[in-house]
Amino acid sequence: MRIDVVTVFPDYLAPLQLSLLGKAQEAGRLEAHVHDLRAFTTDRHRSVDDTPYGGGAGMVMTPGPWGAALDAVLAQGPEGARPRLVVPSPAGRVFTQDVAAEYAADPWLVFACGRYEGIDARVLEDARSRYDVDELSIGDYVLFGGEVAVLVVVEAVGRLLPGVLGNAESLAEESHTGGLLEAPTWTKPAQWRGLGVPDVLVSGDHARIARWRRDESLRRTASTRPDLLARLDVDGLDRADLAV
Numbered sequence: 001m002r003i004d005v006v007t008v009f010p011d012y013l014a015p016l017q018l019s020l021l022g023k024a025q026e027a028g029r030l031e032a033h034v035h036d037l038r039a040f041t042t043d044r045h046r047s048v049d050d051t052p053y054g055g056g057a058g059m060v061m062t063p064g065p066w067g068a069a070l071d072a073v074l075a076q077g078p079e080g081a082r083p084r085l086v087v088p089s090p091a092g093r094v095f096t097q098d099v100a101a102e103y104a105a106d107p108w109l110v111f112a113c114g115r116y117e118g119i120d121a122r123v124l125e126d127a128r129s130r131y132d133v134d135e136l137s138i139g140d141y142v143l144f145g146g147e148v149a150v151l152v153v154v155e156a157v158g159r160l161l162p163g164v165l166g167n168a169e170s171l172a173e174e175s176h177t178g179g180l181l182e183a184p185t186w187t188k189p190a191q192w193r194g195l196g197v198p199d200v201l202v203s204g205d206h207a208r209i210a211r212w213r214r215d216e217s218l219r220r221t222a223s224t225r226p227d228l229l230a231r232l233d234v235d236g237l238d239r240a241d242l243a244v
């Protein structure tokens, strides 16, 4: 997978070089390119924003540098490819594990990091002729810019890429895989500050352990995220059992 990020704060994306994402890049599973939007400005002040038409507080990012930047990114990628342009925005569709899986299947993601009051609407309108444009929210709150959202999305997507996670099996049991929250976990020591470990987990009965973990996962989901349960058609689930 290739990812390109256009931003006025390239340093914000430095964490992409760390940890598993750094290793994924070394292994050639992920190719990340960060572009400074100001490199596509043409004025002496390298300006990227201006006052909004119609008035109102704050500044809007001007279309010129963005158009040039998105053209340049396209020219650097595979010939004829049509990448997905992801624009982090509080007005976007909500990013979920399912969306992460969708993105993990894309060969090329381009991220446009807006700041201030956003990017001139014509940038996305123009981009739609060459990109599949996706405005994306990481939750119902507002940030200073899209860069933090890019780090969230790239980490959630990158860990789904084949070979990036040491043990791909862990993907099957984690929260939001299959729509439920994962059961609580314990490790050594067996006793800690007077607290022990559920007997079933040291029983060695793997079928019983799997059932117990499933029940704990359902209970935790019902207690913390009943909205997730409402979406699920969990076979054989008797919701009365989940009265927590």
Ligand SMILES: COC(=O)c1ccnc(N)c1
Binding pocket: 088, 089, 090, 114, 115, 136, 137, 138, 139, 140, 141, 142, 143, 144, 145, 146, 149
């Ligand atoms: C400037 O970008 C944001 O404020 C933003 C981006 C993605 N998700 C959000 N919830 C906010």
